[in-house]
Amino acid sequence: MNSFLAETLAGRTAIALPYCQANGTHVQVLDEGVIRFEPREPDARGLDLVVSCGVHGNETAPVELVDRLISALLCGTLRPRARVLFVIGNIEALRRGVRFVAEDMNRQFCRVPDVGDGPEARRAAMLEMQLVRFFAQAGGEPVPRIHYDLHTAIHGSLIEKFAIHPQPAPGKEFDRAEIARLGLAGVSAVLLQSAAAPTFSLFSSRYCQASAFTVELGRAMPFGQNQGVDLEALEDYLGALIEGERPSPASSDVVAYRVSREIIKQSPAFRLLIDDQADNFTPLPHGTPIAEDGETRWVVDEHDARIVFPNPDVAVGQRAGLIVVPTTPG
């Protein structure tokens, strides 16, 4: 039998009726690339978990990981004791092996009522609806809600695996316990966002009250070329969550950075003044000119600053880099 990913890329998954596996697990394909698993015993459910991948079509290692987890659930070697929703984000971009088709999907979330009409904007709006329904259907006693949106990065990184924790809603705080747990998944650092970027993880954090993270897992490579991306710890960790475990680390190994500034491209004249191939977390000495755009110049005035996601080729209005500085979680 072809895997869920193979069927999805071939255009052969679509909304279907729920069914029950021999081991009692309830399964339903909710849309193209969207599949939900629920345990036989609803009372056993201790967690509602969303794992998304492929929001950028050139970031395939996490898609292969998600496909392995789905296959294990479908053949019964993994038995859920949590409700789990898997989302393969930008299917057409995955088919083409490109980051996006018309617009960056990870800038199309949280846009109601101003939803765009391109393919990524429409898909993002549908995925938002799926998450809202998934979390609302839980019933019973409230359980923790977690969303991991899995990515890989364009450049190399001095810290290979790191997460971005979206800016909390007013009156809320960063989730220290979930940040610490990420260490068990092989994640070494977290960036605490200080601005509301229109990402998938911001959506689930703000509108679904989930503890949400964008997780960067190494370098973006095409399907079949991800041997250099070691996702074993993450795969074990997600398998444990799905099977109802909630491992807690004795102490946190995850170092924290605060996003000090977002560098926003304001016009086509935007220029990066540092190497646009710089690794993520490359240190930026005080006084370094980073970018210019007409009259605007970005110069490092932070102590111990690093650059993350330097990219001058984004659309006007989008971020061309993050300046981050060390901080403490929480």
Ligand SMILES: O=C(O)CCC(=O)N[C@@H](CCC(=O)O)C(=O)O
């Ligand atoms: O490597 C890059 O420049 C981009 C990698 C990537 O796709 N990162 C995400 C981060 C999302 C967030 O800030 O939560 C993105 O840019 O969408």
Ligand SMILES: [Zn+2]
């Ligand atoms: Zn990405």
